[in-house]
Every structure is written in C-alpha cells, then in structure tokens.
Amino acid sequence: MLIYYRTSLMAWFMIYYYILTFALFSHLTFSQSIVDTLPGFPGELPFKLETGYVGVGESENVQLFYYFIDSENNPKEDPLILWLTGGPGCSCLSVLLYQMGPFAINYTGSTGEVPTLRVNPYAWTKVANIIFVDQPAGTGYSYGKNQDSYMTSDSLSASSSHEFLKKWLLLHPRFLANSLYIAGDSYTGIIIPPLVQEIYNGNEVGAEPLLNIKGYILGNPLTDHFINFNSRLTFAHRMALLSDNLYESTKTNCKGNFLFAEPGNLLCHNDLQRIAKCLEKIQMSNILEPWCGSKFKGKNLLPSDQSSAESYPTDILQQLHPVPKSWCRDDHKVYSYTWANANTVKEALRVREGTILEWIRCNMTMFYVRGKERTDSYIYDIKSTIDTHKNLTHRRARALIYSGDHDMVFPHVGTEEWIKLLGLPVEKEWGPWFVDGQIAGFTERYSHNNYELTYATVKGAGHNAPEYKPKESLAMLIRWLKGVRL
Incomplete structure (x- = not known):
C-alpha cells in the first residue's frame, strides 16, 4: 500500500x-x-x-x-x-x-x-x-x-x-x-x-x-x-618564428603593445612590418601545418588578418622536380558545404524549408574582426x-x-x-x-x-x-x- x-x-x-x-x-x-x-x-x-x-x-x-x-x-x-x-x-x-x-x-x-x-x-x-x-x-x-x-x-x-x-x-x-x-x-x-x-x-x-x-x-x-591578441607575438618568439633581437626591439619600441602602434612611432611601425613579413606564411590555426592561402576567404573559421597567399616565382629546382601540392586542412572543409546544403540532408535533419539560403560554416556578417566595435549585424x-x-x-x-x-x-x-x-x-x-x-x-x-x-x-x-x-x-x-x- x-x-x-x-x-x-x-x-x-x-x-x-x-x-x-x-x-x-x-x-x-x-x-x-x-x-x-x-x-x-x-x-x-x-x-x-x-x-x-x-x-x-x-x-x-x-x-x-x-x-x-x-x-x-x-x-x-x-x-x-x-x-x-x-x-x-x-x-x-x-x-x-x-x-x-x-x-x-x-x-x-x-x-x-x-x-x-x-x-x-x-x-x-x-x-x-x-x-x-x-x-x-x-x-x-x-x-x-x-x-x-x-x-x-x-x-x-x-x-x-x-x-x-x-x-x-x-x-x-x-x-x-x-x-x-x-x-x-x-x-x-x-x-x-x-x-x-x-x-x-x-x-x-x-x-x-x-x-x-x-x-x-x-x-x-x-x-x-588585448591579452589574447597581444600574446601572438610572444608565442611566435617562443616558437622560434621571431629572432630574439626582433622581438626585444619590438617590445621596447612598441612599449609592449603589439596591436596598435602609436601614431608617429616609426620604430614600432617598422618592427611590426618586419614581423608581419615573418609571419605572413604561417598557418595560424596550427603553425606546423602548411600555409594554404585564402581558399575559404570570408567563410573560414580563423580571423581574416593574415596576408593573402602570394605567388613566388618557381625556381629551377621546382621546374626540374615539381613539388606535389601540400595537404591542406581546409580542403576537408569543402565536404561540409556539400553535405549540409544537400536537400536530402536538410530533409533528414528536419530543417524548415525557406529559412536559409545557404548553409555556411561561418557567417562573416557577424564574424569577429580584430579592432572593430561591431559589424552590420553584431556588436x-x-x-x-x-x-x-x-x-x-x-x-x-x-x-x-x-x-x-x-x-x-x-x-x-x-x-x-x-x-x-x-x-x-x-x-x-x-x-x-x-x-x-x-x-x-x-x-x-x-x-x-x-x-x-x-x-x-x-x-x-x-x-x-x-x-x-x-x-x-x-x-x-x-x-x-x-x-x-x-
């Protein structure tokens, strides 16, 4: 009972x-x-x-x-x-x-x-x-x-x-x-x-x-x-991407602020330009992986503050022994666009019809841009x-x-x-x-x-x-x- x-x-x-x-x-x-x-x-x-x-x-x-x-x-x-x-x-x-x-x-x-x-x-x-x-x-x-x-x-x-x-x-x-x-x-x-x-x-x-x-x-x-973005240069120095002399010079001339150089501080500007040249071909998401350019520019997961890939002249060794294309992690991302935008997939996931034009990995209308206060749709x-x-x-x-x-x-x-x-x-x-x-x-x-x-x-x-x-x-x-x- x-x-x-x-x-x-x-x-x-x-x-x-x-x-x-x-x-x-x-x-x-x-x-x-x-x-x-x-x-x-x-x-x-x-x-x-x-x-x-x-x-x-x-x-x-x-x-x-x-x-x-x-x-x-x-x-x-x-x-x-x-x-x-x-x-x-x-x-x-x-x-x-x-x-x-x-x-x-x-x-x-x-x-x-x-x-x-x-x-x-x-x-x-x-x-x-x-x-x-x-x-x-x-x-x-x-x-x-x-x-x-x-x-x-x-x-x-x-x-x-x-x-x-x-x-x-x-x-x-x-x-x-x-x-x-x-x-x-x-x-x-x-x-x-x-x-x-x-x-x-x-x-x-x-x-x-x-x-x-x-x-x-x-x-x-x-x-x-400030801390997270400023630490990129400290990390680059620790990982031997920057020399001791360049890092110490930049730290002194920029007064520890690597993000925004003071107007008129030419020494800081010059150091930051040298650093940008050193890092422009580094894959920021994992520095050990190959630089793949900007294949997914505007949709990639990473901040769009890396320089675009530059075409260097092919040297004589490359002409004699062509180098195969480097494996790029971004190549895998193509599959997600294909899969997520297939009508059969959207039906299986019960996505409501007419609610989106296209599935994309990252919506760049709100994606964070360093140094900005807002985008047109995100504050x-x-x-x-x-x-x-x-x-x-x-x-x-x-x-x-x-x-x-x-x-x-x-x-x-x-x-x-x-x-x-x-x-x-x-x-x-x-x-x-x-x-x-x-x-x-x-x-x-x-x-x-x-x-x-x-x-x-x-x-x-x-x-x-x-x-x-x-x-x-x-x-x-x-x-x-x-x-x-x-």
Missing part, C-alpha cells in the same frame, strides 16, 4: 509538472524530431540523434536550431553539456563533423555529390549528453523571422543561450537532474562566462527551472581582447571576461581550460597570462599528463574554496584541439569529468 501511494504521488506530481509546463509555455513554438538515418551514413545511426528548433527572444522571432545526441554510455547518469561554437557566427555542425561529434566525414569514400560519413571513435558523446546549438540567428540552420532578429551582440547572445537552455530542459525534463556543463571554444570565451554567471544568478533567485550547473569548459578561448560589447571568471571563483564550480599548444589564433601563453590574473592558489604544480604512456600535454590545477580550475595544454594540437588530437582530447574530458588527475 505504501509503495502504491508513493507511486501514485509521484505520478500526480509529474502530471502536475507537465500541466504547469504546458500552461507556461503553450504559446511557444517548438519542434523536435528523432533522426534515425543520415545521407551518406550506412544503415541506421548507432546513436540517438534529435534535431529541432527552440524560439527565443521577443515573440520568439529567433529560431535556434540544435542537434542533441544522447550519451552512448549512460544517458541517465552522464552529464549534460551545452556546446556553443565560436566565430561568432560559426555553425556547430563543423564541430560535429570535424571535432567531437559521433559522426564524421569519410574522406576516402567521399566521391559523390553527398559525402559519406563514418563513426567517430573519439566522440565526446561517448561519455556525455551534448546539445550543439547554432547561435545566434544567421548561424548554420538558425534563422530570424524578421530582419531585426539578425541583429545581436555578445551580451544578447549569452542571454539568448540561457533562454534556449531553460526552454530545452523544460521540453526534456529527464535531464534536469544531470550535472550540467557549458562548453565551447575560441570566441565563446567571451559568451560562456557571462552565460554561466546568469545561470548561477538565476538559481540564486529561484528562477525555474533550476539548473544543475556544475561548471564550464573552454578550449583555446578568447577571454581578453562586440564584451571586451574581457576576466572579471566574470573572478566572480565565478566564488561559486561552487569546476572549470576546464585547455589549449592546443601550436595554436597562434589564441595562443596558450595568453591563456596562461589571464589565468594568473585570477589570483588562484595552485593546488597541483605544472606537470605532464599522459595517454598511452606518451606525454599528451601539460597541466596545472588551481583551487579556491569550492571553485576548481584545471588548465591543460594538448601537445601538438592547433586551435580546435579535438580536431587535431581526438584521442588525447577525449581522454582529457573523461578524466576531468570523473574528477581524477589528468
């Missing part, structure tokens, strides 16, 4: 919860679909994929498209991760296909109009439930119902992502009890800290639904506009999130900050600089971490009361570490989620 009573009470509670949820959100428009097959993938998907839209903002004029993959391990117990992609304006489909999603492009088998897909053995969905969101409107398959919906900013993007998450969880209440982490890379270092702060603030005042926030994850993040109103990180050190939270150590977009030296500014006590001194008996990178752990920050480099990785070192990146995530040393 007692068991029956408790069961009935729980059933009535759930009925009441769904009635309340329906009453609160019955005026809202949602769509969600289970996707069993994808063009290019053989047979049924061996993981659970859901796609859909969640409306946010005034009158829900912004419709954010998402992909949700259940954990392939234990969806009920494994953490829930909200993944935001940088840019701003870069589609999370690029992350799914090239970094940590359960499916990836099968390059060797892709010869037709629609590329073929394969299972990614190092998908982060092996150990976590992940929501990948195209945000803001104009990114990927997300769209706005009117022109004003495409105008946004850093702070508005953070708030919209918070609204999206709350509405998504009300539609998926079974995940309300799962540990929640907010994650992203690159430009989302500007968006995620204020978003995490909003979540903690909302929980404090009892905003429904209460979110079981445990912390956040950031990869090669932009955190402070960069947050210049630094260091103070927000400091505020979060007073919360019960865990943070994982990782950096591919060959990335010159937002180099690890800049990340290490702003982490030191947090003033956190070191709990575990700098040392190596290993995968398969080999050094996978180096790590240091900080703590303050109930706050813990783990910093890790990923050896040999570039700007998006899981793309370059998938096995090591997954090992890093698994160990961190379990709370064990890397």
Whole structure:
C-alpha cells in the first residue's frame, strides 16, 4: 500500500509538472524530431540523434536550431553539456563533423555529390549528453523571422543561450537532474562566462527551472581582447618564428603593445612590418601545418588578418622536380558545404524549408574582426571576461581550460597570462599528463574554496584541439569529468 501511494504521488506530481509546463509555455513554438538515418551514413545511426528548433527572444522571432545526441554510455547518469561554437557566427555542425561529434566525414569514400560519413571513435558523446546549438540567428540552420532578429551582440547572445537552455530542459525534463556543463571554444570565451554567471544568478533567485550547473569548459578561448591578441607575438618568439633581437626591439619600441602602434612611432611601425613579413606564411590555426592561402576567404573559421597567399616565382629546382601540392586542412572543409546544403540532408535533419539560403560554416556578417566595435549585424560589447571568471571563483564550480599548444589564433601563453590574473592558489604544480604512456600535454590545477580550475595544454594540437588530437582530447574530458588527475 505504501509503495502504491508513493507511486501514485509521484505520478500526480509529474502530471502536475507537465500541466504547469504546458500552461507556461503553450504559446511557444517548438519542434523536435528523432533522426534515425543520415545521407551518406550506412544503415541506421548507432546513436540517438534529435534535431529541432527552440524560439527565443521577443515573440520568439529567433529560431535556434540544435542537434542533441544522447550519451552512448549512460544517458541517465552522464552529464549534460551545452556546446556553443565560436566565430561568432560559426555553425556547430563543423564541430560535429570535424571535432567531437559521433559522426564524421569519410574522406576516402567521399566521391559523390553527398559525402559519406563514418563513426567517430573519439566522440565526446561517448561519455556525455551534448546539445550543439547554432547561435545566434544567421548561424548554420538558425534563422530570424524578421530582419531585426539578425541583429545581436555578445551580451544578447549569452542571454539568448540561457533562454534556449531553460526552454530545452523544460521540453526534456529527464535531464534536469544531470550535472550540467557549458562548453565551447575560441570566441565563446567571451559568451560562456557571462552565460554561466546568469545561470548561477538565476538559481540564486529561484528562477525555474533550476539548473544543475556544475561548471564550464573552454578550449583555446578568447577571454581578453588585448591579452589574447597581444600574446601572438610572444608565442611566435617562443616558437622560434621571431629572432630574439626582433622581438626585444619590438617590445621596447612598441612599449609592449603589439596591436596598435602609436601614431608617429616609426620604430614600432617598422618592427611590426618586419614581423608581419615573418609571419605572413604561417598557418595560424596550427603553425606546423602548411600555409594554404585564402581558399575559404570570408567563410573560414580563423580571423581574416593574415596576408593573402602570394605567388613566388618557381625556381629551377621546382621546374626540374615539381613539388606535389601540400595537404591542406581546409580542403576537408569543402565536404561540409556539400553535405549540409544537400536537400536530402536538410530533409533528414528536419530543417524548415525557406529559412536559409545557404548553409555556411561561418557567417562573416557577424564574424569577429580584430579592432572593430561591431559589424552590420553584431556588436562586440564584451571586451574581457576576466572579471566574470573572478566572480565565478566564488561559486561552487569546476572549470576546464585547455589549449592546443601550436595554436597562434589564441595562443596558450595568453591563456596562461589571464589565468594568473585570477589570483588562484595552485593546488597541483605544472606537470605532464599522459595517454598511452606518451606525454599528451601539460597541466596545472588551481583551487579556491569550492571553485576548481584545471588548465591543460594538448601537445601538438592547433586551435580546435579535438580536431587535431581526438584521442588525447577525449581522454582529457573523461578524466576531468570523473574528477581524477589528468
């Protein structure tokens, strides 16, 4: 009898919860679909994929498209991760296909109009439930119902992502009890800290639904506009791309400010021009990879502040022994455009007809341009999130900050600089971490009361570490989620 009573009470509670949820959100428009097959993938998907839209903002004029993959391990117990992609304006489909999603492009088998897909053995969905969101409107398959919906900013993007998450969880209440982490890379270092702060603030005042926030994850993040961009030259010097004399001369003549030379400071201008010449053929996303020119100019993931490829005269040795074309990572990106714009793919993903003209990896109308305050559709109103990180050190939270150590977009030296500014006590001194008996990178752990920050480099990785070192990146995530040393 007692068991029956408790069961009935729980059933009535759930009925009441769904009635309340329906009453609160019955005026809202949602769509969600289970996707069993994808063009290019053989047979049924061996993981659970859901796609859909969640409306946010005034009158829900912004419709954010998402992909949700259940954990392939234990969806009920494994953490829930909200993944935001940088840019701003870069589609999370690029992350799914090239970094940590359960499916990836099968390059060797892709010869037709629609590329073929394969299972990614190092998908982060092996150990976590992940929501990948195209945000803001104009990114990927997300769209706005009117022109004003495409105008946004850093702070508005953070708030919209918070609204999206709350509405998504009300539609998926079974995940309300799962540990929640907010994650992203690159430009989302500007968006995620204020978003995490909003979540903690909302929980404090009892905003429904209460979110079981445990912390956040950031990869090669932009955190402070001056520190991160200024650190590029320090990184280049450390990696032997600049001589000691040139670096020291520039540091002296430019007074430590490598971004903007003072008008009339000819010595600084001259040094910066020499440095630009040294670095113009360096692939910033990973300095060890070949320079490939500007094949995807206007759509590439990286800041467009590198010089265009220049045609040098072919020397006599090249005439006698032609050099084969260098492999370029950007060549792989062609497949994402072909796949994502195929009508069969959009139908399979349940993309609403007539909502986008063309899927592109990064929408350049909002993509960050260094030194600018805004574009026609995006306002960069947050210049630094260091103070927000400091505020979060007073919360019960865990943070994982990782950096591919060959990335010159937002180099690890800049990340290490702003982490030191947090003033956190070191709990575990700098040392190596290993995968398969080999050094996978180096790590240091900080703590303050109930706050813990783990910093890790990923050896040999570039700007998006899981793309370059998938096995090591997954090992890093698994160990961190379990709370064990890397």
